[in-house]
Amino acid sequence: MRMTVIGTGYVGTVHAACMADIGHEVLGIDIDAERVASLAAGRAPLHEEGLDPLLARGVASGRLRFSTSLTEAARFADLHFVCVGTPQRRDGEGCDLRFVDAVIEELGPPLRQGALVVGKSTVPVGTAARLQRRLTELAPGTEVAWNPEFLREGAAVADTMRPERLVLGTSSAWADEVLREVYAPMLRAGVPVFSADTATAELVKVASNAFLATKISFVNAMAEVCDAAGADVTVLARAMGADTRIGPRFLEPGLGFGGSCFPKDIRAFATRAEEIGAGPAVAFLHEVDRINTRQRTRTVDRARALLGGDFTGRRIGVLGAAFKPGSDDVRDSPALTVAAAAAAEGATVRVHDPQALDNARTVRPELTYALDVPKACEGADLVLHLTQWPEYRALSPAALAAVVRTPLILDARNCLDGRAWGAGGWTYHALGRPAPATGGVS
Structure with missing residues (x-):
């Protein structure tokens, strides 16, 4: 099939590359000419496992091209995926839909009758219906559908090629059939598909994020209780997670969630619920x-x-520095928030991250950055473990102890081997776990 992907940020770049890889002809659209040039050369503007070779393969095959023109997009195809950002509003906690609206305003007039515009951006419930009314004015005989993404940063390519489910929010059997054709390889592989109206499709995305955020915050609330009671939240979480009704995923105590999705999505969800009279829920x-x-x-x-x-x-x-491992994304990163707070109070802070240093420098230029872990920790009075990269779990505690001033570590992600660090000469502390009486492991 021929299709366009409008917006080549995190979601759009991955979607375009994956759709080309399964055989579709894809034109990616972005207003950033520099980004378009980079993508056209097969270079991804972000770090995501498996994306670079996928992107290069699509460009080399000719099935994947990029442009800055929405007029060209309308001429190229009658199927358009909208993947532009929906950040939090600057004047409140609601969702800023100006980028989505701008796409409809510019793409609408040149669209041919029978075109299908499919939103993948995370939006407040009711957005698709509103956009449909406007698109009907601009381009009669066209339709809006919603097909939310459920990507995990660091696993986005796998989540696109082998999704846990597909949600198709449409207002006609024709649009549902078009989307089923798009995802035919996934459906043949047995991926569950849920056909719904557009409002339900919009809600599935925000409700899923809200549930996962709630699960993370619940276990972190228990960590606070454990600190007060002298209990161990890691054992508590494992015991709770053994209950099949609860499960262990996202029941991991630590520094909490960040990134571009969970924080702004739960705020926007609550704001929209209040607007439609469901705020107390x-x-x-x-x-x-x-x-x-x-x-x-x-x-x-x-x-x-x-x-x-x-x-x-x-x-x-x-x-x-990244908000989670497997990504170079530092948007609303808890790690950078903590590092910057310590620096603001007079500490000399040196940060290491396997992938996110360039982005971190842009966001927090007041911090110092190091290309390797020993340099970041050289002469340190305290080491803070703030992003759970596998590289940090593989460190030699004894070797790192030789470069610090004081072998003292706070594991804010609760995922290092505390006993190994204690045996390596460190005093190991973690959130929600009893502090060691005389050094060693909390």
């Missing part, structure tokens, strides 16, 4: 958000306490 999401934000403050407070109550003049080595 999701009022708990405000506390989910507060718990998540509090994890960052708790980490800073714990780090300060470990240094005797004052960051001034202390050296801190930070392991991790």
Whole structure:
């Protein structure tokens, strides 16, 4: 099939490359000419496992091209996926839909009758219906559908090629059939598909994110209780996760969630629910958000306490800048928030990350960055483990102890082997776990 993908950020780049790889002819569209040139040369503008070879293969095959022209997009195909950003509004917690609206305004007039515009961006419920009314004015005989993405950064290519489910939000059997043809290889492989109206499709995405965010904040709330009670949240979480009704995934205590999705999506969901008269039903999401934000403050407070109550003049080595492993994304990164807070209180902070250093420098230029872990931790009074990259779990505690001033570590992600670090000469602390009495493992 011929299709366009409008917006070549995280979602759009992955979607375009994957659709080309399964045999479709794809034209990617973006207003950023520099990004378009990079993509046309087969270079991804972001780090994502498996994306670079997929992108290069699509470009080399001729099935994947890029342009800055929506007029060209309308001429190229009658199927258009909209993947532009929907950030949080600057004047509130709702969703900023200006980029989605701009696509409809510019793409609509040149569209041919029978065109299908498919949203993949995360939007408030009711957006597709509103866009349909406007598109009907601009281009009669066209239709809007919604096909939300459920990508995990760091596993987006796999999630696109082998999704856990597909949700097709349409208002006609014809549009549903078109989308089933798009995803025919996935359907033949047995991927579950859910046909729905557009409002339900929009809600599936935000409801899923809200549930996962709630699960993360719940276990972090339990970490606070464990700190107060002298209990161990890691054992508590494993025991809870053994219950098949609960499950272990996303029940991992630590620094909390960040990135471009969960924080802004739960705020936008709560805001939209209030607008349509269902605010009390999701009022708990405000506390989910507060718990998540509090994890960052708790980490800073714990780090300060470990240094005797004052960051001034202390050296801190930070392991991790990305909001999660497998990504170079630092948007709303808990790791960078904690690092910047310590620096603002007078600490000398040096940060390492396997992939996100360039993006981190742009967002937090006041911090110092290191290309390797020993350099980041050299002379440190405290090491903070803030992003759970596998590279950090593979470190030799004894070797790293030789470069720091004080072998003291706060594992804010609760995923290092505390016993191994204790045996390597470190005093190991973690959130939600009892502090060691005389050094060793909490």
